[in-house]
Amino acid sequence: MLRTPNDPVLKATGLEYGFEPDHTFLGPVDLDIRLNSLHAVVGPNGAGKSTLLRLLIGLLSPRRGSVHLCGRHLDTYTMNERARRISFLPQQPYSPPDLCVEDVVKLGRHPYRGLRLFESPYDLAVVREAMQRTDTLQYASRPMSTLSGGEAQRVHLAAALAQEPQVLALDEPTSGLDLKHQVNAFKLLRGLASADGIAVIVVTHDLNLAAHYCDEVTVLADGKNVACGCPVRTLVAERLEPVYGVRFHWAGAEGTDRRWLVVSDMDAECGRGRR
């Protein structure tokens, strides 16, 4: 159980993972995820972000180290118990073309259904609410094949919410979405963390969205946790430049205190660019 609100709901200690026996791909990584917080994991391709996410939610078993969920070792949970606390949205979930939207969301109730033949009124209410939250209710009866990428993504998010998780883990939920949907997705995640008290972990490539919406950011590079903390202190140019191999500036807009990361290549800054 959580003793105080500040105790992490997910606590990873010394996590290590490798795809080959003699090579450690990730770790050791220590990480605390708290309720009510939106936690971003950023880093270049191949840094181990997705692997870390899967280790945290028990889809992969670490070679060394451990993950504790609510103070209990993750291995001591049954698969169903775990599924009632953690839900997951992979980068490209498969959309069964002939299944209708509502049925896909209902699939999220799996850990609660047991041997009951039909969904209970409570199940249906949860499904309905999840669809309302994600703005998918209006096409509840449409087949998945008729949806756009952004719509399908929201349907899968609704299914993850229907699982009533304490921890929601998302792997690049905004990849392939247009700008408006990217912002909306992060706004929704922000709301889930603040209003619903869920811990949300999101793997993302968008540093600006992470900076604006997230409470905490973990920067991974070559499987190591190089920085972790609030975005203002974590996402600083000197720290990011060696990780990404590009030049960063913070640019502010007139009359606001919001700032954006602007990217240029390493040479441009030193005046050695072609133009």
Place this chain on the structure above:
Amino acid sequence: MEHSRGKWRTVSLALFLGILLLLLVASPGIGTHEVGVGVVDAWRSLLADHPDPALHGIAWQLRFPRSLKALVAGATLALSGAVFQTLCRNQLATPYTLGVASGASLGALLAFKLHWVTSYFGLSSVSLASFMGALLVLALILILARSSARITGNSLLLAGVTIGFFCSGMMMFVTSLADVTETHLTVRWLMGSLDTFGGVEIKTLLPFVVPAWAIQLLMARSLNQFSVGSELAMSRGVNVLRTEILGILASSLAVAAVVSLCGPIGFVGLIIPHLCRLLEHSATPMDVPGPTLRTLEQPRPLRVLDNRQNHVNTSRRIVTFSGTTNNIEGPAELVGGTSNKLMLFARAWSSHEQCIGGSVKVK
């Protein structure tokens, strides 16, 4: 919307179960009118103290057991097809594309060719050989597909199709070694038939088929989760590896049992799950209770109808084939024609009467 869909499920389920029951009740009386055994005669002979032995025999020892056989075979093939399609997340997956049925056929054919006729615990050698063939293929495709850490649908299919080709080749080879009579029998059997072959009785296979149904139906909900990908299924508490192994094993054994019972019939396992999904409008191949039950019941009308022709076909020594074709058998022939045994179909279509029954019996 929610309400009307639930209602449609109930109504369509009741409708199809009703049709099925009707066909089953009528089936002892359906053959050709020339035999003179109608539905009423058939049921009267069952209830009478001293029935006419010929009439009773035709209705209750020839026709009705075939209907039951059709029912068991259709249900098993359709359910197994649905399981394979769901696990591989591929609409082309069937017991045939996975090679399991080909393995079972090869086993049965070898038993037949080598005159291995015995029975153990009531189970005939043909069935045993089918089981062995299916299990051998299963082991092979699992080994081939497990080259990476996880079994994926596509690698399973690739391995299955490869082994399936090999088994088909071996079957051709075995057939080529046989003499004329044997070849004729073999070809007849390879066309798929509800006739008795190799002394396999349906009741000896029920201990394999019925538990397989139970397993398939019990895992229906877990299988549903595969429709969004195995990783997502795992995150929702599905034991992915166990479901895969158990589903494939149960379905393979059930298919092997059916193959030993009535030869290779590919059509049912492929298309019935799709038909059910069309009817369902919105469903995965498996969902309890609607589609799954329908998967179970759907093949029966088809097969029972089919049985009518088949009966005429096999008992042509008693009657001459009347050549009646009704509306339902028409489309069935069409679908049969488009399927993998196009050649056999064409041959059956063009040649003598005894094969007309075979062409209707969709492959």
